[in-house]
């Protein structure tokens with residue numbers, strides 16, 4: 249069955265416009281989130297020193313506490329853990345971001361950058 253606002257199916261996305269986020273279920277926050285070491289520092293999950301010593305060690309530490317689910321050595325990007333294999337760990341019950349001011353760059357760039365640039369997996373919450 250095809251549901252409108254299915255984050256896995258860009259064909260169900262609608263064009264983004266100002267104010268669309270107000271009553272959205274946060275479809276963008278159900279996509280895997282790739283973050284850099286700088287994002288992790290801003291989120292206060294690691295220190296600059298830890299990032300400089302070894303990103304592999306950073307990955308091991310954050311995987312242990314279930315904050316990240318993967319680390320891609322080539323791109324030096326980490327993937328944030330998802331709840332129920334879907335929701336970002338920073339999404340609250342009201343489907344709002346709990347780290348909004350410190351959120352990763354990729355979240356700030358959505359939907360300019362995403363599976364279908366300029367379009368959103370919008371669904372009313």
Ligand code: SF4
Pocket residue numbers: 264268269270272273274275276277358359367368369370371
């Ligand atoms: S999917 Fe689009 S409309 Fe919904 S919260 Fe994310 S950016 Fe806003």
Ligand code: SF4
Pocket residue numbers: 276277278281336337338339344345346347348351352355
């Ligand atoms: S960090 Fe915030 S904005 Fe980014 S995916 Fe998670 S809940 Fe959404």
